[in-house]
Amino acid sequence: MFRQILFTQFRWTRTLLLLMAVFTFVVPTLSWNLGGNVFAAGLAPIAVMNGFSTVGPMLVLGAWTLGFLLVALPWGADSQSRHVYALSLPIPWSQYVAMRFGAGAITLLVPTLALWLGSWLVVAMIDMPPTLRAYPGLLALRFFLGTLLAYALSFLLQYLAGRRAAVVLLVLLVAVFGLGMGLSLANQHELLVRITLWFIDWPGPFSVFASEWRLIDV
Amino acid sequence: MCESRATLPRRVAVGVLCIGLLGGSSRLTAQDSLLPARASAAALRAELDRAEREADSLKERVDALASEKEALFTGRFEAGGRTVRFIPGDLTDADRRIIEEGLTRAEASLRARYGDDLAPFRDPVVWSARSLGPNNPRGTFLSAHRRSNAYWGPRDFNMTQPTVELVEAIALDQAGRNLVDRAPRISEFTRSTLVLNDGRRRFARAGREMALSYASAGRECVAGSPAACRAVLTLPGADGGLSLYFSPADYRSVVTSGELPPTADSAQFAARRRCLAGSDTACVTAVAALSRVPNPFSGTLRSTAVEVALELGGRDAPTRLVTTRDGSALQILATVAGVTEDSLVRAWQQRVRTAMDAESPDAGRDGVTVAAWSLLILFGATRRKP
Numbered sequence: 201m202f203r204q205i206l207f208t209q210f211r212w213t214r215t216l217l218l219l220m221a222v223f224t225f226v227v228p229t230l231s232w233n234l235g236g237n238v239f240a241a242g243l244a245p246i247a248v249m250n251g252f253s254t255v256g257p258m259l260v261l262g263a264w265t266l267g268f269l270l271v272a273l274p275w276g277a278d279s280q281s282r283h284v285y286a287l288s289l290p291i292p293w294s295q296y297v298a299m300r301f302g303a304g305a306i307t308l309l310v311p312t313l314a315l316w317l318g319s320w321l322v323v324a325m326i327d328m329p330p331t332l333r334a335y336p337g338l339l340a341l342r343f344f345l346g347t348l349l350a351y352a353l354s355f356l357l358q359y360l361a362g363r364r365a366a367v368v369l370l371v372l373l374v375a376v377f378g379l380g381m382g383l384s385l386a387n388q389h390e391l392l393v394r395i396t397l398w399f400i401d402w403p404g405p406f407s408v409f410a411s412e413w414r415l416i417d418v
Numbered sequence: 419m420c421e422s423r424a425t426l427p428r429r430v431a432v433g434v435l436c437i438g439l440l441g442g443s444s445r446l447t448a449q450d451s452l453l454p455a456r457a458s459a460a461a462l463r464a465e466l467d468r469a470e471r472e473a474d475s476l477k478e479r480v481d482a483l484a485s486e487k488e489a490l491f492t493g494r495f496e497a498g499g500r501t502v503r504f505i506p507g508d509l510t511d512a513d514r515r516i517i518e519e520g521l522t523r524a525e526a527s528l529r530a531r532y533g534d535d536l537a538p539f540r541d542p543v544v545w546s547a548r549s550l551g552p553n554n555p556r557g558t559f560l561s562a563h564r565r566s567n568a569y570w571g572p573r574d575f576n577m578t579q580p581t582v583e584l585v586e587a588i589a590l591d592q593a594g595r596n597l598v599d600r601a602p603r604i605s606e607f608t609r610s611t612l613v614l615n616d617g618r619r620r621f622a623r624a625g626r627e628m629a630l631s632y633a634s635a636g637r638e639c640v641a642g643s644p645a646a647c648r649a650v651l652t653l654p655g656a657d658g659g660l661s662l663y664f665s666p667a668d669y670r671s672v673v674t675s676g677e678l679p680p681t682a683d684s685a686q687f688a689a690r691r692r693c694l695a696g697s698d699t700a701c702v703t704a705v706a707a708l709s710r711v712p713n714p715f716s717g718t719l720r721s722t723a724v725e726v727a728l729e730l731g732g733r734d735a736p737t738r739l740v741t742t743r744d745g746s747a748l749q750i751l752a753t754v755a756g757v758t759e760d761s762l763v764r765a766w767q768q769r770v771r772t773a774m775d776a777e778s779p780d781a782g783r784d785g786v787t788v789a790a791w792s793l794l795i796l797f798g799a800t801r802r803k804p
Contacts, residue, residue, distance in 0.1 A: 245637065246630040287803075294800035301796050331629035331637045341781045345788040352795040359799040405791045408784040417779055418629040418640075 201291070202299050209303035212274050217310045220266045224259070224315035224343070228322040228415055231255040245329040249416050256413030259315070259343050266311060267350025270304050275358045301355055308347050316340035319415055332416050339415050345408045353405075491546055498525035498589060499536065502545045509547050513580050517547055520585020527586070528593060528614070533733035538600055538740045539593040590614040594721075600740045604724060607653060607747035609717025612724055621773035624719040628770075632671035633663040633714035639767065640774070644760065647767045650715055651723050651748050658711030669701035670694065672711060679709035723751060726766045730755035 210217070231254040278286060286296050319336030328334065361368040383392040400410040491503040495514065498521030504514070528536055594612030598605045604612075613620060628636030628650065638646035649662050664672055673693050678686055686707040692700035705711075728735045731754045738754045745753070752759040 246632070249630065293803045297800045298796060301799070305792075329637070331640050335779060338779055338781055342784065345781065345784050348792055349788050352792040356795045356799045360802050362802075402783060403787045403790070405787075408788050411781070411784055412779065414779070418626050418774065 201289070202302070205296075205299045206303040206306060208277075209274055209300070210307055212277050213270055213304075213307060216266070216269050216273060217307055220262065220311040221314035223262055224311040225318035227258050227262070227315065228252070228255055228319045231258065231415075232322050232326070245332050248326070248329060248332055249414070252415045255339070255415050259339075259413055260346060260409055262311075263343055263346035264350045266308070267347050267352075268354045270307065270351055271354040271358050274300065274304065279363065297359060301352075304351060304355070305348055308344060308351065312340050312344040312347070315343050323415070328416075331418060333418065334416055336415065339413060342408065342411060342413050346413075349405065349408055497521040498523070500541055500545055500589075502547055504547045508549045510549075513547070516580045516582050517585050520582045521589050523582065523586045524589035524593065527590065531614075532728070532736050535733075535737060536593075538597050538736040541592065541596055542599075543592075543596075587615050597736055597739065598721075598724070601742075601750070603743070603745075603747050603750055604739060607717075608721040608724055611717040612721045613718065614725070617725070618773045618776060620718070620725075621722050621770050622777035624722045625770040625774035627716060627719050629774075631714050632668055632675070633659075634665040634668050635663040636715060640771070642767075644763055644767060648748070648759070648763050651720060651751075651763060651766070653747060654711075654713060658708075659713060660705065660711055663714055666698070666702065669698075669705045673701060673704045673708070675712050675714075676705070676708035677710045678707060682707060682709075720747075722770070723748075723762070723766045726769055727751040727755040727762060730757055730762070730765060732756075 231252050234254055235251040286300075287293070289296055316336055316339075319334070319339055323334040323336060357369060358365045379395075380392060383389070383395075398404050399406045401407060490505045493504040493506045493509070495502055495504075495518065497518040500521055502517060502521070525536070528539055532539075591613055594614045595610060598608055598610060598612045625640055629640045631637060635646045635649040639650050652662060654660075654662055658676075660672070670693055673690055678690065686704070689700045689703040689707060693704040724739075728739065731738060735754050739750070742750045742753045744750075748759050748762070752762045755762050755765075757765070
């Protein structure tokens with residue numbers, strides 16, 4: 201049954217996965233072309249690192265986009281049939297949801313592998329200073345983890361809020377923004393910093409995004 | 419033009435211009451213009467005198483206000499071998515307790531490492547604590563002032579969120595500064611910096627700085643060359659470290675960060691341009707024309723070598739650091755450590771590399787976190803049926 205769910209997941213999201221795979225494959229090369237020209241003038245190793253400085257932000261953006269869309273597309277297909285297929289299966293709803301989640305998580309490997317290959321390709325093309333090292337595997341793993349987290353959060357929102365997911369998301373965003381503004385205006389900077397750090401410091405849920413997403417490092 | 423009414427700077431400029439014009443004109447014109455110019459100069463002088471008197475009066479007022487402010491610091495408390503002054507009613511009890519504990523911890527940390535003789539670390543400064551103001555009544559400035567502000571003003575440490583750890587770090591930072599300030603060669607070597615906390619991270623940052631440096635000495639040191647490490651720990655000579663730190667392959671970077679003299683001629687600018695365009699031979703010329711080559715290594719990086727010397731030297735090391743005056747910085751540090759210069763360099767290099775290995779990127783922790791959060795989220799998502 202899981203194979204069937206995986207198959208439908210893949211079929212419903214194949215265009216998105218293909219586009220994201222192309223995106224992650226070209227991100228390292230694109231980043232190098234945007235920022236790596238300085239190295240041609242023979243600058244220091246830090247110039248090589250700076251050349252890839254846009255890799256991290258681009259991949260974080262890609263991870264959130266992919267995570268959200270990868271939930272929305274299958275949910276849309278399921279909800280069109282009012283979840284009749286899912287509810288008619290001889291398994292509990294929770295098991296179906298877990299399998300749907302697992303299937304989506306497995307498809308995240310496609311853009312991750314594309315990123316890994318694209319990173320290797322660009323690293324092979326440049327003359328690396330001896331004190332620097334390339335971390336294509338680590339970057340791909342971070343991307344996978346970031347995408348998985350974004351996917352999980354979108355999944356939670358979609359499967360709890362159902363058709364009202366967009367409204368709930370909007371309310372959540374407004375609430376977060378309002379809380380931040382309120383605490384700032386009330387001069388509660390310390391509390392605001394503590395709350396933020398709880399989310400982004402390890403083991404906070406967003407700590408993976410606070411890590412260094414670098415292809416090249418010492 | 420020479421008789422026009424204008425603002426003071428304009429009148430000075432006009433006066434100078436008039437004098438120049440008068441000097442260059444014919445005798446007849448000079449005689450015609452001499453009297454008005456003299457009158458203008460006298461008026462200018464009177465105005466300057468008046469401005470000077472006003473400035474003196476303002477300075478006196480500022481001094482009086484500063485004295486009034488100083489007189490408000492009537493509160494005193496002792497902690498960690500220091501006296502901290504404060505304005506009664508300004509410092510909250512909670513912040514006072516934090517400062518006391520932080521200073522006490524810093525002293526205990528120094529005592530554990532260097533024994534009871536902490537004289538070389540003691541402050542020649544007065545510490546004061548005051549509130550950040552009405553916008554942040556919890557925040558506190560902890561300042562270290564020289565008794566006389568003759569050559570060094572106060573250092574303010576902004577503690578928006580005062581914590582014991584922060585006060586301890588500030589006190590240790592100040593203690594390190596006090597120590598190197600008493601040893602002129604070492605002060606020059608580290609640019610008055612010696613941080614005595616957060617050890618491993620600082621060594622890892624030193625390694626990172628060398629690995630990313632545009633000076634080949636730094637990169638080769640990280641790659642394992644003791645000779646390159648020795649060069650990193652040597653202060654540059656008259657050529658700004660050109661032969662010490664850099665290889666010809668680094669010259670393009672040196673030209674990018676170095677400065678041409680103000681009197682540089684067109685040939686020197688042309689050499690610089692050709693160098694940046696890719697000509698290696700032009701880089702040799704351009705480097706020779708530089709008036710200043712910035713030191714590629716920071717004082718913080720070199721201060722890690724002082725820390726290694728203090729560790730190797732044991733409890734009397736701070737005293738030896740202050741009392742040893744002869745030789746280069748590296749020789750002094752070897753004396754402090756009680757080992758040869760080569761051994762000291764190797765020990766420092768080893769510490770840097772170990773710290774770098776310990777700080778190398780690792781996603782294992784992130785993996786565990788994301789897996790745990792994802793499972794928790796999945797559990798939440800299965801709670802509701804459509």
